[in-house]
Amino acid sequence: LTARIVKVFEAKEFKRKDKIGKVANVILGDSSGTIRLSLWDRQTEIAEKLKPGMSVELFGAYTRENGLGGAEVRLGTKGGIKILEDSDIPPIEKLAKREIARQHIASLKEGSMSEIKAALVQLFETNIFFEVCPTCGRRVKMNDNKFTCEEHGKVEPKKTIVLSGVIDDGTGNIRAVFFRENALKLIGMDIDQVLKIKDSFFDNLDVLGKEFIMFGRVRKNKLFGRLEFVVNNIREIDMEKEINKVINNLTTNVLTR
Secondary structure: OOEEEEEOOOOOOEEEEEEEEEEEEEEEEOOEEEEEHHHHHHHHHOOOOOOOEEEEEEEEEEEEEEOOOOOOEEEEEEEEEOOOOOOOOOOOOHOOOOOEEOOHHHOOOOEEEEEEEEEEEEOOOOOOOEEEOOOOOOOOOEEEOEEOOOOOOOOOOEEEEEEEEEEOOOOOOOEEEEEHHHHHHOOOOOOOHHHHOHHHHHHOOOOOOOOEEEEEEEEOOOOOOOEEEEEEEEEEEEEHHHHHHHHHHHHHHHHHO
8 A cells, every 4th residue: 555644643641551652643645535543652753754745555455443433554563664765745735625516326436435415315213322442433332331442542532423324416326424422513513512412313303404514424324235325524514515516517627618
């Protein structure tokens, strides 16, 4: 795997049973998108040598689910990072300007990254709350009446939410999943506000029928065997931008005829 360093986060220390552990996150990017690299314990020394803009080659690496419906990169015990002098990967400035094409729901394909303009037409009334590790953000499990993270041992977890429902853009509909901050953006609340109304959460929402611009990835839900849209970012519609987008598309079509 070759990529460009987009951002390097400062290493954090945490308690793991009777030991002190460390974790450092690095954002990698190429022409297809970005992904998080997590470096653990002695591997964090590698992060100290990395700077945004560097091109690198990863070896002995693997991917795993990140608890947000996506994936992250880890280094194996024999893995490492080689800094490259030359690379064909675009510079950070061009990576940041990369636009994800807007698509209709009817044309979505598994594995694609897309932008969608759609309305939320249904929310599934399921248990929305779950606990995560305050250090790595991964879901924690209850063992012996204590919450345990597989990476960081016993922790005092943070509460967060996940919402799922159906979005429709007129060409079709698809199940959509909103994790954490994106779930909060969808309903226009923060986690403290949600916790205050947890017993009547779905009775206090006024979001059905509202349109949003959503960015995300299409995956196949293994349980139901159908496609779903995992939202990576969501924003309310800016009518001025939408009008300008339509005008630009019309102008482009006229000029190319």
